[in-house]
Amino acid sequence: MTAAPDTTRETPAPAPGTPEQAPPGRRHRLGRPATWLTAAVFGFFFLNLAGVVGVPLVNSFGTRWFTSWLPDGWTTMWYGSAWREFSLGQVFWTTALVSVLVVAVSVAVGVPAAYALARRTFPGKRLVMLLFLLPILVPPMTYGIPLATVLYKFQLAGTLTGVVLANLVPSVPFVVLTMTPFIEQIDPRIEAAARMCGARTASVLLRILAPLLVPGILAASVLVLVRTVGMFELTFLTAGPDSQTLIVALYYAVFSAGIRTQQSIDAMAVMYTLSMLVLLVVALRFVNPTQLVTRVKEEGR
Secondary structure (H helix, E strand, O other): OOOOOOOOOHHHHHHHOOOOOHHHHHHHOOOOOHHHHHHHHHHHHHHHHHHHHHHHHHHHHHHHOOOOOOOOOOOOOOHHHHHOOOHHHHHHHHHHHHHHHHHHHHHHHHHHHHHHHHOOOOOHHHHHHHHHHHHHHHHHHHHHHHHHHHHHOOOOOOHHHHHHHHHHHHHHHHHHHHHHHHOOOHHHHHHHHHHOOOOHHHHHHHHHHHHHOHHHHHHHHHHHHHHHHOOOOHHHHHHHOOOOOHHHHHHHHHHHOOOHHHHHHHHHHHHHHHHHHHHHHHHHHHHHHHHHOOOOOOOOO
């Protein structure tokens, strides 16, 4: 019996020194106008980003930079000058204190509110959720001016208390909307079993739910911390000379009256950028963005 002929043929290897050619489909994709347009857009974005970040960074280390591509010399004295000139020690302390207080109060108020929204059904629940969304969706300046007027009327503006109260307006709803999906993902039968065993509401919240909600509380706390440090409008409208956070102090350093060394201002801007970068890295390390999406309830539940 004659064997069937082998119809498979090996692809001949390219000769030595011959450049390897891309597959036809890949060459076609690389030649598309949309591919080149996308590459140009991303290239333009990263070029602008490098300029925005790189120019202050280089200038903060330069002794003189007017007519050449790079400064004439390098120094770190501008960072010490900025620290003394703008009292950055006090500014960093105020920023940290405001952020910690806002995070603590937001979590203490927002977590019980999120629990009520996740576990209870009542008339007007959708309206309440909409009201929680408004301070996040609406630009802060829209409600910041009336809020500052009220705080000035009660002599709270210009103080640390006024800055904390102003930042709580968007922070508490942010915690509520962040924590609600986490609470919905916990089986209510766990709470029912604890209550059947005689546990009271406080014990259920502190001993059963709290350990399960630690990832969500951590995520909400880190995000509120980043938001508070970067919040300019509300802090600017309510802060005084002794209650300025870093971003407001940077604004005054740039636009207030008087002559200031540009390198010192750039050094201050670099310190602010680094602080925000550290906070964002910490946020991405501990926060999973997919956990912030509200879970769709199963049908029939």
